[in-house]
Amino acid sequence: MPIKHIRAICLDLDDTLWELGPVIEQAERVLQVWFARHWPRVSERYSIPAIRALRQQVAGRFPGQEHDPGLLRRATYAELARDCGYPGSLGEEAFAVFQQARNQVMPYADVHPALPRLARRFPLVALTNGNADLEAIGLHRHFAAVFAAAGLGVAKPDPRAFQAVCERLSLQPAEIAHAGDHPQHDVAGARAAGMTAVWVDRGHHAWPGGLPPAGHVVHDLMELVALVGA
Numbered sequence: 001m002p003i004k005h006i007r008a009i010c011l012d013l014d015d016t017l018w019e020l021g022p023v024i025e026q027a028e029r030v031l032q033v034w035f036a037r038h039w040p041r042v043s044e045r046y047s048i049p050a051i052r053a054l055r056q057q058v059a060g061r062f063p064g065q066e067h068d069p070g071l072l073r074r075a076t077y078a079e080l081a082r083d084c085g086y087p088g089s090l091g092e093e094a095f096a097v098f099q100q101a102r103n104q105v106m107p108y109a110d111v112h113p114a115l116p117r118l119a120r121r122f123p124l125v126a127l128t129n130g131n132a133d134l135e136a137i138g139l140h141r142h143f144a145a146v147f148a149a150a151g152l153g154v155a156k157p158d159p160r161a162f163q164a165v166c167e168r169l170s171l172q173p174a175e176i177a178h179a180g181d182h183p184q185h186d187v188a189g190a191r192a193a194g195m196t197a198v199w200v201d202r203g204h205h206a207w208p209g210g211l212p213p214a215g216h217v218v219h220d221l222m223e224l225v226a227l228v229g230a
């Protein structure tokens with residue numbers, strides 16, 4: 001059944017438009033090589049898993065800041081620098097190296113044909129808990145706006161993240177379809193906010209037992225194009 005009566009589409013980014021895990025792993029390797037070349041005490045003292053563990057510790061020291069992954073990474077890299085006797089400003093440089101690699105994503109094959117069709121028919125916006133840079137990735141021209149949790153001060157599935165999108169588009173929640181891969185963050189969150197929720201099942205998550213089934217399920221964005229009549 002096609003979805004009717006919507007006036008805008010809101011898309012998740014990571015794991016909806018591209019697979020995130022391999023990109024993060026590659027970015028961590030790129031950063032480790034960069035440390036070895038320019039700041040060798042960091043890579044001598046800290047393996048990639050050790051840096052991940054430090055990031056978890058740092059996150060524990062920034063309660064309520066989980067919506068800002070960039071802040072946590074910068075703080076982690078600044079701490080590595082201090083611990084190794086390097087200037088704390090290295091944190092910012094390291095973050096830039098990581099981000100450059102983090103944006104080397106490989107969109108799923110359906111993304112390039114689907115985005116222009118969606119964007120021709122509806123205002124298309126993005127709502128992400130991550131910090132992908134659509135301009136660096138080269139997909140920004142399809143999007144009327146990008147809302148990141150770090151900028152909103154609140155992350156999905158908090159209904160306030162979805163409400164912020166409604167306010168910026170001057171639309172009611174029921175007039176917006178939100179599509180994303182995550183059962184809780186995207187589907188349950190959008191539904192709780194009153195949006196039409198679409199689960200983009202890319203095979204990353206089994207549907208959680210306790211969660212009411214998604215009303216709309218697609219496996220790629222061309223199925224979303226069909227579902228919304230774009």
Ligand SMILES: [Mg+2]
Nearest residue numbers: 012014015181
């Ligand atoms: Mg996602």
